[in-house]
Amino acid sequence: MPIHLSSVNRRQFLSQSAAALAGVSVLRIGYAAPVAESMTLALLSDTHIPKSAKVTAREVNMTANLQQAVGQINQLPSKPAAVLFNGDCAYLSGLPADYANFANCIQPLIDADQELHMTMGNHDNIPAFYDALKTQRPEQPPVESKHVSILETPYANFFLLDSLMKTNVVTGELGDAQLKWLSDALDARADKPAIVMAHHTLQKVAPPEGKAWGGILDTAKFLELMHAKKQVKAYVFGHSHVWSHTRDGDLHLINLPASAYVFDPAQPNGWTLARLNNSGIEFELQAHDQSHQNHQQVFAVKW
Template sequence: MPVTLAPATSRRRFLAQSAAAVCFGWSSRFLGAQSTAGAGDVWALFSDTHIDADPLAVSRGVTMTANLRSCVAEVLSRTERPSGLILSGDCAHLKGMKADYQTLKPLLQPLVEAKLPVHLLMGNHDDRVAVTEVLDRPTSPAVPSRFVSVQETPHANWFLLDSLDKVNATPGVLGAEQLAWLGKELDARPDKPAVIVVHHNILLQEVKTDALMDSAALLEVLRPRKQVKACIYGHTHRWSITQDETGLHFINLPPVAYVFKQEFPNGWVLATLRPDAIQLELRALDANHPQHGEIKTLKWRV
């Protein structure tokens, strides 16, 4: 995967429709129905939930489970519910403990019961072994020891990557094998916009030791392939949007959990895919935050 929640009754159909995906299935009482894999243009984007084994745990003045519960409730309260949800990593608090994911599971259950597919990426505070102990083990991974998938929708394809290198160590790495897989999968889908989702922030020029260490190699894959329109990531706990000289958009999601600087919003983003653009609406947890409800429309490069 990423960890994709899909119903036991439609698991075979889901795998057939998402040939590139490696999925984990929860037991049927935790799973919702997914009528069409990746169908629809409206998606909820979450990042950095940092759920602790203790549901009352507080970090930087924030109760993480309360924040996630609020964001999930808002997604479900919308008149037009999203077609699915992508959580771009750091699902767990610090060390990706098995108990962290056991606390996370029921927090996501309302989404599953509402029949929304949920895709969980791995961040540097996650642990692949622990998450597979709480869920099921992967079958036929597209990239050995990594959780990756392609989710196809009418207006764009989501490419979900795995940048976890070492648990509870800040830097991230994709690795040559995953980059080769990504290039191959992009080349197999040249005619539809591609949106990349990964946990670690992508460096355009500067070199930092707390980001995606093979950013340059990733950009060598993405920039020449003009169907790639945007890269979405979390990790920095800072909502921002930039664009490079090739027209590629870089979208840094806000955290569901805590921020590192109080002036930044936490919350989630509602993404609407269009043939020529993506529309992003910030849903801040603090409705009085000056950026709450702001809408940005990013036109695709040609």
Template sequence: MPIHVQALTRRGFLAGGAAAVAGLAVGRGAIGAEGDANRFALLSDTHIPSRPETEARGVNMTRNLQRVVGQLIALERKPAGVIVNGDCAYLKGLPEDYANFASCVGPMAGAGLDLHVTMGNHDDRGPLYDALVMQEPDRAVVESKHVSVIESEHANLFLLDTLTEVDVVTGELGREQLGWLAGELDRRGEKPAVLFAHHNPQFTPPEEGARWSGIRDTEAFFELIAARPQVKAYVYGHTHRWSIGKRDGLYLVNLPPVAYLFEEGLPNGWVDAQLGPGGMVLELRAMDPGHPQDGQGVALEWA
């Protein structure tokens, strides 16, 4: 399952009963009056280095994450959870990277914010678990993958794992994880589903001799989705680009990076997501409040 850092002031994510026996953490989004069980903060590509002073592409990544954490803590109406959709670490998922990451996100627990982290290509599961030891599952549901489901009032959120090898750009879900996902979606067909993983879909194979930069098994993944119409959106990071598109009725949401950009002029930051009975509203919170896309709102409407 992805890493879950549970807030000190509430118990929104259960670890008992049949779910624990199966090795699957199922969140049910029950929070106090100060928060909103249908609101989630979506982050991606924090790229936290071992040393807080380290910069890349003119950006201090540690400072950016600390700023975002401060914004989340200051929210009057707290979200049910904060999802960091992969690439928590800078490049190679070093233990020192995760020690710095844990220090950055630590204040969220005392503020009543639950954190969920999926795996990106610059992450390493072992050192991440060492830094957040209390969240390591007793037994993985999918071997060598970290998956979970967050059940909310209006949708089920599936957190998937596309990490194949640390510091290798290619992503893959794999046959076992796809089989698990199909079964869990079929058991939860009564409610819309939103899928999260780090890598972008890649529908065209790379040129001969080149690596896949997105999900290597995109075709099998999207065949699975097409057969299950309750899946309404796929949310990913990896490309460091904020965009929303649609393919065959499925929303494709590319989260901006919290860290640095690959292309000048694009926004970095995080996304405020509000689930409702008929869809999800996204609002960009740019690191630069003067960016023309800061505050941009987009309504995703379920068919």
């Protein structure tokens, strides 16, 4: 989708509000300042926002955690090119009231004209999500019944996938139609590094008898695809409520922390500031508890 605009027109085009760009599944961001040599993104995952701001889980108020992160993002010294929510926006079963509270929490980001994108997790519900956040509904979904989008930036392209199989069922799935779309979309953008993002963890080995498949059911096909496209540098995911950086061969695996609660008390919760330039991307943990030993830890992916 080549767009040729003069720099003035380009700035005008890119300063349009998210609402004006509603329904766009392929978006160019970060081109507003042509002289910039880097850009930032704010990444959140597993916000688990319940219907009421009073609801707590595991001694955590999820609404307060998201409100704190939103305040911090709006106070960053330079505005991020986009704010990405990597699934499990809603608490457990993707209720309309969960998304109403979620929409309230992120209203300060909308007021600040931040570019917002969400992926869907196993606790999300696409129709309820679209009802509450109408600008997220694409006019023509690139993949039927899936919420996917592409963010093209000067330094790398982001492919935001949908691993939601069924609301409130832990298992994730991409499906052959989405994998075919991803393969074609990557082939059409082979000239730049690619970051692939979806909610669920990878899972190569089937679980023991009687246990649910907690990661992506079609991990084998998905991994084969990412390894086959040499521009894919990292897979970014959430779901496990763990902050970590591992690898599968040359592919970097970045596990975003939960904004909500943790399952392992040693793990931090918080959000992630990503810095991107011509030579790679860095992920810096913004722990809700700034005295956590991993606060401001940086995971670097070079290319």
